[in-house]
Amino acid sequence: MSTTDPVPAATTPALTACSLCSGETLGDGDAPGGQMARLRAIEEAGLARLALVECLDECERGDVVVVRPSPHGRRCGGRPVWFEQLAGPERSEALARWLGSGGPGVASLPDELAPVRIERSRDADDDAGSAAGEPGTAAPGTGAAGQAAGVTTDASACCIPAHH
Secondary structure (H helix, E strand, O other): OOOOOOOOOOOOOEEEEEHHHHHHOOOOOOOOOHHHHHHHHHHHOOOOEEEEEOOOOOHHHOOEEEEEOOHHHHHOOOOOEEEEOOOOHHHHHHHHHHHHOOOOOOOOOOHHHHHHEEOOOHHHHHHHHHHOOOOOOOOOOOHHHHHHOOOOOOOOOOOOOOOO
16 A cells, blocks of 8 residues: 555554654654654554544653554454553554554453553543544444444454454
């Protein structure tokens, strides 16, 4: 996929990152642009859609990134996954591989990302999508809008069980 091709939203996860933290964060032996450059490279490779927000209200944790499932991943039960301290090429490469495999709801979380995962409540997870202007961040099939739209939570076509 070239960097000018549109990212297919139905199957592509999304990232929400704090523009302040990601813009300031560097990793060990970092190249110019630091973490922000790595996140933009993930987007340019077509692995995720990137949304920058002013603050994710987790400043004490350093660079915080939220991986939001694609619509397909949501139908499979995927939930947003919050991370801290992703700066550096190794963790960013693990993130890129996971996103390339489908991300939340579609692919298992890589072992190298587990230590930097932030445990969040289900309601807080949905707030991350709302902060990024993501429509449909509530759990699929819940609420009147999901039921009226005929959204299903049938996970039979999904790759892995839901992460909670």
